[in-house]
Amino acid sequence: MIPGDAHDVRDPELPGLLLRTERDALIPLLRARPEGDFARPTAGCPAWTVRELLAHCSAALMRVVESRFEPGVFSPEANDRDIAERGDWPTARVIDELERGMTEAGPAIARAGGVLDAVALGEWVHAGDVREAFGEAGAYGGAGLPHALTLLVRVSRERDHVPLHADLDDLDDPLRLGGVPGDRPPARYIGGAATLVRLCSGRPVAGATKYELVGAEEEELNLFG
Known part of the structure; x- marks a missing residue:
């Protein structure tokens, strides 16, 4: 149950909790998948494969962790650059970076006063995009x-x-x-x-x-x- 009044007061720890909860479900799933699965298209972001979506997610979280917010930081052009920068990384390295970001971004989001809370929500939705691309049941559900x-x-x-x-x-x-x-x-x-x-x-x-x-x-x- 989620009481109605709970939505009216910001819990600064909630975005980090959501990210860590999703980390514990998503990262083992990713590490267990064969390399070919990461070339699958994603319905939520049809221009990106699973691997490209994960590269976007890991890059966005590391920008939060490292406080790198240059103008246009989350624009489509910046997203494409982040993905391109990781184009020759082994998939395992992308997953490692994503795990670190999901672990460490919570305190930075908490300190931001609410302006970055939607980043955590977006990352959770993207995890659902990945599960759906893999054909997993309950793509946009789970503990988070x-x-x-x-x-x-x-x-x-x-x-x-x-x-x-x-x-x-x-x-x-x-x-x-x-x-x-x-x-x-x-x-x-x-x-x-x-x-x-x-x-x-x-x-x-x-x-x-x-x-x-x-x-x-x-x-x-x-x-x-």
């Missing part, structure tokens, strides 16, 4: 899901996103995402938490659990679009 939902609500409110009332099949209490309702009443979502994550991160929902969405279009829910 409750932490991710808490961050999802907070990030959606801070960005004054479309108001959404979400009744989740796998949570007792509803979630209230987005900004304060104005002339437009909150949209209504009924369905699973993992499918809500897909919608809010612009991921494909084909094959996901059935859901109902009233009062908003799917693309309006995308926080990262």
Whole structure:
């Protein structure tokens, strides 16, 4: 259960907890996969293979760890440069860097006062992209899901996103995402938490659990679009 009031107060340790929780699930999975699997395409980021996505994730986290925030640091051009810089690395080295970033980025995110919290959420979503590319069940779920939902609500409110009332099949209490309702009443979502994550991160929902969405279009829910 995630109490509604828990989303209104920032927990500076939560992003780091989410990253470490995901690290413990993802890194062993990566180390067990054959090299050919890292050339698979990813549905969440169709321009990137699994290996390229992991290189982006590890580079972004190390920028956080090392406080390297030059202008345009997370732009598409900067992301492409980060991936290219790791183009001749062995895959194991990329995974090592990712593990270090997921371990060490939490304190830096905590000190940033909230402006980097979405980085942890994005990294968790990308881990789901990798699991989906590998054909793993429950791609956008697992032990980190409750932490991710808490961050999802907070990030959606801070960005004054479309108001959404979400009744989740796998949570007792509803979630209230987005900004304060104005002339437009909150949209209504009924369905699973993992499918809500897909919608809010612009991921494909084909094959996901059935859901109902009233009062908003799917693309309006995308926080990262």
